Amino acid sequence: MRYNNYTYVILDISELSNMDFSKLLTNSADTVRKNLDNSKFVVKFKGEAPSFLNGKTLLTHEQILEELNKTTWREEEEDIMPEELK
Amino acid sequence: MQPTLQNEAFYSIALDGSGDYINLGNITGLLDEDFTISWWEQVADATPTTSWYGFRDTSAGAGNRLEFTKQGALFARMDFQHSNSSSGTALMYPWQGGSGNDRDVWRHFAIQVDVDGGDAGYVKLNWYQDGVLAFTDYGSGPTDSVNINTVPTSGLSTGFGARDFYLGANNTGNSPTGTNPANYETGNFAEVAIHQAYLSEDNIVAIYNSGNAGIDLRANSGNYTHASDLVRYYRFTEGTGTRLVDATGNADATIVNGTWDLVRHPTTS
Numbered sequence: 511m512r513y514n515n516y517t518y519v520i521l522d523i524s525e526l527s528n529m530d531f532s533k534l535l536t537n538s539a540d541t542v543r544k545n546l547d548n549s550k551f552v553v554k555f556k557g558e559a560p561s562f563l564n565g566k567t568l569l570t571h572e573q574i575l576e577e578l579n580k581t582t583w584r585e586e587e588e589d590i591m592p593e594e595l596k
Numbered sequence: 597m598q599p600t601l602q603n604e605a606f607y608s609i610a611l612d613g614s615g616d617y618i619n620l621g622n623i624t625g626l627l628d629e630d631f632t633i634s635w636w637e638q639v640a641d642a643t644p645t646t647s648w649y650g651f652r653d654t655s656a657g658a659g660n661r662l663e664f665t666k667q668g669a670l671f672a673r674m675d676f677q678h679s680n681s682s683s684g685t686a687l688m689y690p691w692q693g694g695s696g697n698d699r700d701v702w703r704h705f706a707i708q709v710d711v712d713g714g715d716a717g718y719v720k721l722n723w724y725q726d727g728v729l730a731f732t733d734y735g736s737g738p739t740d741s742v743n744i745n746t747v748p749t750s751g752l753s754t755g756f757g758a759r760d761f762y763l764g765a766n767n768t769g770n771s772p773t774g775t776n777p778a779n780y781e782t783g784n785f786a787e788v789a790i791h792q793a794y795l796s797e798d799n800i801v802a803i804y805n806s807g808n809a810g811i812d813l814r815a816n817s818g819n820y821t822h823a824s825d826l827v828r829y830y831r832f833t834e835g836t837g838t839r840l841v842d843a844t845g846n847a848d849a850t851i852v853n854g855t856w857d858l859v860r861h862p863t864t865s
Contacts, residue, residue, distance in 0.1 A: 512610055512640065512784075512857065512859075513610070513612045513640070513782075516612060518614060535853065535855055536615075536853050537838055537851075537852055537853050541615075541852045541853055542615070543614060543615025543777075543853075552614055552615055554612070554614060554853075556855075571612060571614075574614050575613050575614065575782070578613075578614060578615075584778065584779075585768075585778065
């Protein structure tokens with residue numbers, strides 16, 4: 511899987527100003543994905559963790575997708591698949 | 597070895613589902629005439645997770661939307677909802693059911709919207725996959741369980757604010773700035789084109805085949821005859837940065853959190 515060499519970190523929004531986006535794959539503070547109440551955000555990087563992320567919990571691609579699929583991160587959409595196709 | 601074609605390097609953009617998308621900018625001005633949007637996509641996750649492309653504007657009434665939806669690589673639908681239409685809200689949601697596991701297979705998609713009333717005054721939507729018409733929906737079609745509206749006399753752009761159109765996510769547009777990405781896709785995208793025209797099937801097939809033959813859509817070639825209608829053309833040749841250059845010179849796109857990948861469509865050597 512092409513994303514297996516990415517590492518993800520979920521941080522409190524208060525730490526957003528501490529990020530050096532030149533060392534991250536995430537574009538900028540304006541484009542980080544935030545949870546629904548805007549209290550947390552996600553960044554990602556490739557290779558060795560930048561020093562400002564020392565001590566943080568590192569997640570794999572599979573783990574971050576599992577986390578982001580929770581209702582604290584995404585609004586529930588209608589079930590759009592027709593019954594006959596399920 | 598880096599794939600090359602016509603002495604140019606080609607790449608794709610990897611979207612990992614964690615908050616990545618491609619922002620094509622505000623294209624609402626293109627909605628008042630027929631248009632076709634096409635792109636290549638390599639779906640990384642064939643499980644039936646839902647992803648949406650497009651935008652909606654919920655600032656007025658029930659909201660207007662132009663969204664294209666997929667669940668994994670197996671199902672798809674299109675929504676066109678327009679609360680300013682002459683007969684109320686329209687919602688189109690035909691489905692294409694598939695089978696098998698499409699994971700990591702490059703697919704070419706083309707969506708056409710006929711807004712000029714060419715079919716008895718109704719909006720018509722076509723969805724092509726790999727050069728084949730997967731489904732169509734329009735007017736009072738006998739086989740479609742849809743609500744249909746006539747074309748608003750003021751044009752489809754009426755009712756849409758300055759909402760950016762996303763690929764790999766949809767812009768739910770609920771924030772004051774009209775920017776609110778959601779429902780992210782996991783996969784690679786490449787070669788996105790928008791024509792201000794309702795292309796014939798021969799043209800769609802030619803664009804699909806161009807993935808192998810290397811047709812530059814800025815010039816007519818064989819059955820491809822709509823070069824003059826090309827209004828956006830992202831060739832994915834940059835390989836670095838967050839800007840996706842529009843080869844027509846009209847409007848560059850922005851890569852949001854996605855990463856360049858040395859993989860292009862379809863596989864070339």
